[in-house]
Amino acid sequence: MSTLPWFVAAWLFAVGLYGLVTSRHAVHLVGCLTVCQSATYVLLLGLGFVNGAGPPIFYDHPPGTPAVDPVVQALVLTDIVVGAAVSALLLAIAVQVQKRRHTLDPQALRPLRPSEPAPDR
Amino acid sequence: MSVRLRLVLLGLALLALAPAVIHVALALPGFGTPTSPYGQTVNVLLPDLRHVTNMVAAVNFDVRGIDTLGEECMLLCAVTGATVLLRGARGEGEREKAGHVPGRPVTPRADATVLACRIAASLTLLVGISVALHGMTTPGGGFQGGVIAASSLLLLYLGEGYAVWRSLVRGPVLALLEGGGALLYGLAAFVPLTLGRPALQNILPFGTLKDLYSGGLMIVVNAAVALSVTGSFGLLLLEFMEETRVPSDESVPDEEGR
Numbered sequence: 001m002s003t004l005p006w007f008v009a010a011w012l013f014a015v016g017l018y019g020l021v022t023s024r025h026a027v028h029l030v031g032c033l034t035v036c037q038s039a040t041y042v043l044l045l046g047l048g049f050v051n052g053a054g055p056p057i058f059y060d061h062p063p064g065t066p067a068v069d070p071v072v073q074a075l076v077l078t079d080i081v082v083g084a085a086v087s088a089l090l091l092a093i094a095v096q097v098q099k100r101r102h103t104l105d106p107q108a109l110r111p112l113r114p115s116e117p118a119p120d121r
Numbered sequence: 122m123s124v125r126l127r128l129v130l131l132g133l134a135l136l137a138l139a140p141a142v143i144h145v146a147l148a149l150p151g152f153g154t155p156t157s158p159y160g161q162t163v164n165v166l167l168p169d170l171r172h173v174t175n176m177v178a179a180v181n182f183d184v185r186g187i188d189t190l191g192e193e194c195m196l197l198c199a200v201t202g203a204t205v206l207l208r209g210a211r212g213e214g215e216r217e218k219a220g221h222v223p224g225r226p227v228t229p230r231a232d233a234t235v236l237a238c239r240i241a242a243s244l245t246l247l248v249g250i251s252v253a254l255h256g257m258t259t260p261g262g263g264f265q266g267g268v269i270a271a272s273s274l275l276l277l278y279l280g281e282g283y284a285v286w287r288s289l290v291r292g293p294v295l296a297l298l299e300g301g302g303a304l305l306y307g308l309a310a311f312v313p314l315t316l317g318r319p320a321l322q323n324i325l326p327f328g329t330l331k332d333l334y335s336g337g338l339m340i341v342v343n344a345a346v347a348l349s350v351t352g353s354f355g356l357l358l359l360e361f362m363e364e365t366r367v368p369s370d371e372s373v374p375d376e377e378g379r
Binding site for chain 1 (some may be wrong): 123124127128130131146149150151152153154155157159160161163164165168169174175176177178179180181184185188189192195196199200202203204206207209210258259260262264265268331350353354357360361364
């Protein structure tokens with residue numbers, strides 16, 4: 001039981017990494033990156049957990065009662081917000097790739113090639 | 122690069138990293154018995170030192186305030202990058218009317234949808250502001266509150282349709298919120314410097330524990346983050362929403378009378 005969170009984090013990271021490596025679609029790629037990132041949330045929150053302790057908010061229970069580590073929670077918080085913004089940036093890049101290359105398959109992309117005219121639809 | 126080749130490369134990289142990963146994994150403390158004294162020190166000291174009850178906010182906005190300034194800049198850069206990328210291809214011109222594919226029927230929204238979305242959007246905005254304002258006392262803060270407030274914009278779009286939504290939500294206002302929030306954070310870091318103190322030093326009176334005014338300078342920083350996050354996520358919504366409108370001259374206005 002005491003090692004379960006670490007295995008969950010490792011499994012999430014492995015699943016995300018496998019998706020990243022085998023991805024054939026840029027939007028899928030961004031999703032896989034998000035899965036990888038959620039592994040870091042599990043790991044960080046697991047690192048700060050204290051057996052039998054409450055939340056690090058001393059509103060209902062007085063300061064001094066056992067509480068979990070607030071530092072890792074703060075890190076996860078900013079991680080989530082910045083991660084969401086970075087995902088948006090990556091998706092914006094995906095939109096540009098689709099517009100210029102008319103594909104979202106990373107394998108079909110070749111560097112340093114002038115952009116093609118739009119195919120007839 | 123084929124998938125097989127990529128998997129082989131991944132395998133090689135994992136082999137190279139394996140000794141370090143195994144070393145770190147074996148050194149992890151047991152779950153529930155952390156060894157880092159940092160967090161517990163914060164829990165013991167901060168309620169007295171800063172008169173706040175939410176330790177997560179205290180870490181974010183005071184103890185590691187400079188870190189959060191960095192995060193704030195990352196957020197600003199990511200959103201600016203996304204906006205520049207999307208606008209770069211589309212142009213600055215904004216379309217007040219939604220595009221419409223000829224031949225596709227326009228289904229008006231049910232009144233119940235409009236009403237439900239208006240109520241839900243107002244409530245969501247209120248919850249967002251409340252969560253942001255009470256960041257120093259109860260769970261919440263600028264990051265969470267800002268995201269909740271920005272998501273109310275999406276509900277507004279769901280209920281009102283594109284044209285009305287665009288007349289309500291102005292890009293420059295959101296950009297001002299985003300940049301203004303970051304500027305406010307920068308000022309909160311800079312003003313103590315002009316007084317000969319360290320950057321971001323908490324120079325305001327701390328207020329009383331469990332009060333809406335508690336934490337001193339943390340309140341300013343919290344508000345700056347709330348503004349910035351609201352502006353950032355609102356701007357991202359707006360830019361991606363614009364992207365769904367194909368800028369072609371043949372498109373006719375959608376959703377007449379709404």
